Amino acid sequence: MNVSCSSSGMVPVSTLGTPRIGLRRELKAALESYWSGKIDQAALLDIAARLRAANWARQKALGVTNIPSNDFSLYDHVLDTAVMVGAIPEAYGWTDGPVPLDTYFAMARGSQGDAVCEHGHAHVHGEGVPALEMTKWFDTNYHYMVPEFVAGQRFTLASSKAVDEYREAKVLGYDTRPVLLGPVTFLRLGKAKDTGLDPLSLLGDLLPVYVETLRRLSASGAEWVQMDEPCLVTDLDDAARAALREAYGFFAHALPKLKIMLTSYFGGLGDNLDTALALPVAGLHLDLARAPEQLAEVSTKARAGLALSLGVIDGRNVWRADLSKLLAALEPVVRKRGTDHVEIAPSCSLLHVPIDLAQETALDPDVKSWLAFAVQKMEELTTLATAVSGHRQAVADKLAASSAAAEARRMSLKVHNPAVAERLAAVTPEMVRRASPFAERVRVQRERLRVPTFPTTTIGSFPQTPEVRKARAAHGRGEVSDAAYDAFLREETAATIRWQEEIGLDVLVHGEFERNDMVQYFGEQLEGFAFTRHGWVQSYGSRYVRPPVLFGDVARPQPMTVEWWRYAQSITRRPMKGMLTGPVTILNWSFVRDDVPRSLACRQIALAIRDEVTDLEAAGAMMIQIDEAAIREGLPLRRADWDAYLGWAVESFRLCAAGVRDATQIHTHMCYSEFNDIIAAIGAMDADVISIETSRSKMELLDAFVSYRYPNEIGPGVYDIHSPRVPTVDEIAELLAKATRLLAPEQIWVNPDCGLKTRKWEEVRPALINMVAAANRLRGDLAQAAE
Ligand code: GLN
Numbered sequence: 001m002n003v004s005c006s007s008s009g010m011v012p013v014s015t016l017g018t019p020r021i022g023l024r025r026e027l028k029a030a031l032e033s034y035w036s037g038k039i040d041q042a043a044l045l046d047i048a049a050r051l052r053a054a055n056w057a058r059q060k061a062l063g064v065t066n067i068p069s070n071d072f073s074l075y076d077h078v079l080d081t082a083v084m085v086g087a088i089p090e091a092y093g094w095t096d097g098p099v100p101l102d103t104y105f106a107m108a109r110g111s112q113g114d115a116v117c118e119h120g121h122a123h124v125h126g127e128g129v130p131a132l133e134m135t136k137w138f139d140t141n142y143h144y145m146v147p148e149f150v151a152g153q154r155f156t157l158a159s160s161k162a163v164d165e166y167r168e169a170k171v172l173g174y175d176t177r178p179v180l181l182g183p184v185t186f187l188r189l190g191k192a193k194d195t196g197l198d199p200l201s202l203l204g205d206l207l208p209v210y211v212e213t214l215r216r217l218s219a220s221g222a223e224w225v226q227m228d229e230p231c232l233v234t235d236l237d238d239a240a241r242a243a244l245r246e247a248y249g250f251f252a253h254a255l256p257k258l259k260i261m262l263t264s265y266f267g268g269l270g271d272n273l274d275t276a277l278a279l280p281v282a283g284l285h286l287d288l289a290r291a292p293e294q295l296a297e298v299s300t301k302a303r304a305g306l307a308l309s310l311g312v313i314d315g316r317n318v319w320r321a322d323l324s325k326l327l328a329a330l331e332p333v334v335r336k337r338g339t340d341h342v343e344i345a346p347s348c349s350l351l352h353v354p355i356d357l358a359q360e361t362a363l364d365p366d367v368k369s370w371l372a373f374a375v376q377k378m379e380e381l382t383t384l385a386t387a388v389s390g391h392r393q394a395v396a397d398k399l400a401a402s403s404a405a406a407e408a409r410r411m412s413l414k415v416h417n418p419a420v421a422e423r424l425a426a427v428t429p430e431m432v433r434r435a436s437p438f439a440e441r442v443r444v445q446r447e448r449l450r451v452p453t454f455p456t457t458t459i460g461s462f463p464q465t466p467e468v469r470k471a472r473a474a475h476g477r478g479e480v481s482d483a484a485y486d487a488f489l490r491e492e493t494a495a496t497i498r499w500q501e502e503i504g505l506d507v508l509v510h511g512e513f514e515r516n517d518m519v520q521y522f523g524e525q526l527e528g529f530a531f532t533r534h535g536w537v538q539s540y541g542s543r544y545v546r547p548p549v550l551f552g553d554v555a556r557p558q559p560m561t562v563e564w565w566r567y568a569q570s571i572t573r574r575p576m577k578g579m580l581t582g583p584v585t586i587l588n589w590s591f592v593r594d595d596v597p598r599s600l601a602c603r604q605i606a607l608a609i610r611d612e613v614t615d616l617e618a619a620g621a622m623m624i625q626i627d628e629a630a631i632r633e634g635l636p637l638r639r640a641d642w643d644a645y646l647g648w649a650v651e652s653f654r655l656c657a658a659g660v661r662d663a664t665q666i667h668t669h670m671c672y673s674e675f676n677d678i679i680a681a682i683g684a685m686d687a688d689v690i691s692i693e694t695s696r697s698k699m700e701l702l703d704a705f706v707s708y709r710y711p712n713e714i715g716p717g718v719y720d721i722h723s724p725r726v727p728t729v730d731e732i733a734e735l736l737a738k739a740t741r742l743l744a745p746e747q748i749w750v751n752p753d754c755g756l757k758t759r760k761w762e763e764v765r766p767a768l769i770n771m772v773a774a775a776n777r778l779r780g781d782l783a784q785a786a787e
């Protein structure tokens with residue numbers, strides 16, 4: 001053995017963090033039982049402790065050497081951090097001492113429980129303290145609670161969770177490496193409640209609280225601590241870099257013996273590389289799945305004593321790795337730095353992948369053989385570590401199996417469909433352009449559609465009542481026949497259409513009762529997608545999603561929505577919108593294949609949706625809505641990459657939408673409201689009508705459209721569907737009046753902020769009746785003004 005001082009000469013294996021939710025979503029069940037009063041706090045905490053113990057045992061059994069602790073969370077690790085440092089807004093009524101569990105959950109869900117929409121915006125209305133805001137964790141589909149800071153913010157150690165869980169593991173026989181969210185990323189993720197306050201200015205007050213936790217960890221026996229600073233892969237200014245130097249300099253000074261593994265993930269260090277390498281830490285973790293190219297530079301520049309954690313196994317996706325390929329990249333680094341200064345790791349915490357592929361007994365066996373979930377990824381990590389430590393022979397069969405699976409996937413006809421490649425190659429510039437510009441289209445459309453000024457409509461879904469969900473579940477279990485289920489759905493649809501007519505909506509929808517989820521519904525009907533039974537990943541708190549797995553070329557074997565549309569239109573004389581999910585949203589909410597660029601996968605989906613669009617048109621649809629709820633979510637972390645993404649995202653939307661005649665009106669819908677920095681791309685999508693979320697901002701969020709002089713039609717949401725509250729006619733009319741001062745009246749549509757599926761009929765009925773009344777009032781005002 002050469003210079004290695006680690007006892008075994010084996011390269012250590014880390015996971016950086018594991019899924020918290022349990023193999024069978026035990027955490028969700030426990031949380032919901034606790035919130036509804038069915039179990040008490042002790043029972044909840046007991047289940048949580050068992051989940052942690054199972055996680056530790058599993059990692060140990062699979063050969064993980066750096067087992068993390070404090071990666072578990074009852075709700076969210078950013079919230080845990082806020083609680084650790086006592087950043088608890090006054091409204092929650094905490095003053096000192098340990099933070100009660102119910103205060104923690106009040107921050108997460110509001111003091112009356114949550115009213116959270118499916119995309120993770122938390123809103124609580126009426127009495128009680130609202131939840132903290134929630135937003136996307138970097139570019140993942142995990143959402144964290146946004147910490148709040150005020151001027152003169154004080155920090156104090158208010159939770160011993162990190163230390164408790166370290167000790168808990170120790171008692172069970174695991175010497176773990178605790179994980180903390182680093183102070184700089186923590187501050188940058190938070191929000192200043194007072195204008196002019198820069199959260200980073202609070203760093204000096206925050207660091208002693210971190211040091212206190214680190215000191216206790218160290219005193220309890222921790223040799224290493226993992227500090228997550230994913231902000232290292234984002235655009236940082238000098239102040240942020242200085243903050244990193246200050247923080248890690250402070251830690252090194254206060255605790256010279258404690259070793260910090262500083263983790264960057266979700267991308268390359270890029271222009272932050274020199275900053276990261278100069279920090280006085282014992283180790284640096286690199287995301288080599290997203291940014292493999294940084295390895296060469298880092299391994300030449302890193303000082304000899306710095307341990308490099310090589311994140312080669314993709315922690316963000318579900319594909320099995322080609323281990324021999326990875327080994328070829330790892331071997332020279334290990335040779336150069338020695339087995340004691342290298343670790344093998346996933347690119348990021350395994351939080352973002354499902355737990356165990358072995359549970360997927362119904363998956364296509366070929367597709368299954370190409371996948372790896374958290375457990376399988378841990379096996380891959382130990383195989384790599386064994387091989388790279390000079391014991392290649394011991395894992396020769398595993399390496400061979402991995403290469404064979406990679407080769408089979410590369411060659412499979414399930415993945416590669418020559419017809420799709422041909423179609424894609426035949427896409428012409430005309431296909432991504434409507435025949436005429438909007439100014440001309442709008443004339444033909446108005447002529448044909450004859451909707452009044454301020455046309456009223458909804459976004460697509462109507463309440464998914466318990467009866468609808470029950471019927472779907474029963475049908476799924478085979479307890480209800482196809483025919484009976486179909487009859488039930490038709491009855492729901494017909495009743496909803498009759499009701500829309502009755503209250504006087506101008507443009508109708510069928511209600512989407514047949515859809516489980518706006519992406520899954522289409523994925524299930526397209527070639528190239530697979531679905532798991534237990535492949536849940538945490539979206540936020542107790543909300544988990546089961547993303548489709550996009551594994552192959554996408555094709556549409558047959559129409560997906562045309563029959564439902566035809567039925568719906570057949571029972572009304574008013575225009576019925578066709579209702580589709582757009583390609584970018586389908587892509588962004590799936591696990592996407594890693595053997596072709598995302599842009600190419602997106603274009604394939606676009607072609608499939610294009611076929612659906614033209615089939616709907618041929619069936620007689622005059623208006624087709626293509627929802628792109630997730631375009632903004634897909635924005636890359638680095639500004640420099642935005643244009644490339646927006647370029648192909650917009651092109652994909654146009655490809656799916658532009659196959660129709662001028663007279664066919666294309667609608668799109670987006671579930672958010674921050675358009676300022678992407679408004680040019682939204683304009684370039686060239687939808688005839690776009691509906692957006694504006695009610696809570698009182699139309700302020702229309703600004704982007706106004707200053708851009710957005711020429712097409714817009715439906716600024718006038719009903720906050722995230723709230724059970726019913727808006728009054730006056731309120732809605734006032735919002736609309738505001739919109740008319742910002743936009744031309746003939747540009748404006750009247751609609752809610754989003755689909756109504758999470759609301760109850762008792763709320764939806766009066767709200768939409770008021771919406772129609774408000775539109776009528778405005779029409780009256782307009783007519784009067786014209787006289
Ligand atoms: N048409 C969908 C619905 O109404 C749109 C939802 C969304 O974009 N999130 O539910």
Ligand code: ZN
Nearest residue numbers: 670671754755
């Ligand atoms: Zn929406």
